[in-house]
Amino acid sequence: MAAPLFLVPCDPLVPRLPDEHYAREAVAARDAGLAVAVVDHDAIVAGDLREALRRVPDSDVERTAWYRGWMLSSSAYSRLGAALEARGLRLLTGPADYRAAHELPGWYDTFAASTPASAWLPWEPGRTPTSADVGPLIEALGGGPAGGPGVVKDYVKSRKHEWDEACFVPDLADTEAATRVIARMVELQGDDLAGGIVVRVFEQFAPDDGGRAQEVRVWWVGGAPVLVTPHPDAGAGGAAEVPAEVLDAVGASVRALGAPFVTTDLAPRTDGAWRVIEVGDGQVSDLPGGQEPGVLVEALAGVSVPGPA
Numbered sequence: 066m067a068a069p070l071f072l073v074p075c076d077p078l079v080p081r082l083p084d085e086h087y088a089r090e091a092v093a094a095r096d097a098g099l100a101v102a103v104v105d106h107d108a109i110v111a112g113d114l115r116e117a118l119r120r121v122p123d124s125d126v127e128r129t130a131w132y133r134g135w136m137l138s139s140s141a142y143s144r145l146g147a148a149l150e151a152r153g154l155r156l157l158t159g160p161a162d163y164r165a166a167h168e169l170p171g172w173y174d175t176f177a178a179s180t181p182a183s184a185w186l187p188w189e190p191g192r193t194p195t196s197a198d199v200g201p202l203i204e205a206l207g208g209g210p211a212g213g214p215g216v217v218k219d220y221v222k223s224r225k226h227e228w229d230e231a232c233f234v235p236d237l238a239d240t241e242a243a244t245r246v247i248a249r250m251v252e253l254q255g256d257d258l259a260g261g262i263v264v265r266v267f268e269q270f271a272p273d274d275g276g277r278a279q280e281v282r283v284w285w286v287g288g289a290p291v292l293v294t295p296h297p298d299a300g301a302g303g304a305a306e307v308p309a310e311v312l313d314a315v316g317a318s319v320r321a322l323g324a325p326f327v328t329t330d331l332a333p334r335t336d337g338a339w340r341v342i343e344v345g346d347g348q349v350s351d352l353p354g355g356q357e358p359g360v361l362v363e364a365l366a367g368v369s370v371p372g373p374a
């Protein structure tokens with residue numbers, strides 16, 4: 066079968082070229098023997114798939130494709146997948162696998178032993194939660210009125226840059242205070258609120274020099290750890306090492322999840338235990354700015370994921 070096609074977002078100003086953010090990966094993909102085509106991210110989001118795929122070549126033989134680009138909602142990814150199918154192109158990460166890796170409720174059970182305890186509630190963008198909504202959600206976190214600090218986010222993203230206002234809950238037993246933080250998170254996410262509300266038990270991660278968790282991103286292709294990078298937010302000198310036994314344990318969960326291209330953000334707690342902070346679909350996970358993309362793209366070029374029988 067032909068090598069997968071490598072789809073990247075186009076530059077909004079020069080639409081025949083890859084967006085600058087993905088230009089190095091596009092070059093690396095060509096170097097690895099992949100054909101590269103651009104898709105129009107804004108048109109995908111707007112639901113205009115004809116326009117979005119205008120520059121994707123037609124193919125007579127069935128071909129597979131990777132997407133590497135800006136995050137898409139699970140429903141937008143699904144529409145992209147369907148429009149590509151109509152052109153004889155099958156995304157190697159199918160829509161169900163994308164959702165499973167991209168949204169916390171999709172991966173949580175598989176990683177439950179190695180990630181902070183979490184509870185969630187489907188929620189519509191723009192609707193303001195009250196304590197009557199939040200109380201039962203927090204109770205679901207520990208089977209009772211869980212006390213102690215917590216962290217809130219939607220199914221995909223947090224408002225970590227508005228930590229005190231819209232991310233961190235000092236005491237989950239204080240339902241009114243938790244409701245204020247969650248309501249602010251929902252408000253700030255606006256129309257981008259993904260799926261619903263997630264509440265997580267806060268765990269104490271070992272801080273780096275800047276006080277951040279020492280988060281390391283592991284990139285998994287076909288269930289194998291092909292690249293370990295600092296978290297993109299860590300800046301220069303971020304940690305990029307994970308003990309082998311941690312990789313083995315997390316790898317078992319990644320393989321159980323089944324999605325073919327996944328990232329896991331891992332960090333050590335102050336007690337030394339390594340934890341999974343979040344899982345992501347590898348296609349929409351950011352590489353740190355200084356990271357050479359060759360190794361990753363070569364792994365993607367070599368993958369052959371069995372299709373439906």
Ligand SMILES: Nc1ncnc2c1ncn2[C@@H]1O[C@H](COP(=O)(O)OP(=O)(O)O)[C@@H](O)[C@H]1O
Binds near residue numbers: 181218330343
């Ligand atoms: N349960 C938790 N306990 C302590 N810190 C957390 C917890 N969850 C997230 N964090 C901190 O908040 C940051 C953002 O959370 P994360 O789930 O990665 O959201 P985002 O998708 O916005 O990156 C993490 O990088 C980590 O430092």
Ligand SMILES: [Mg+2]
Binds near residue numbers: 330343
């Ligand atoms: Mg994160």
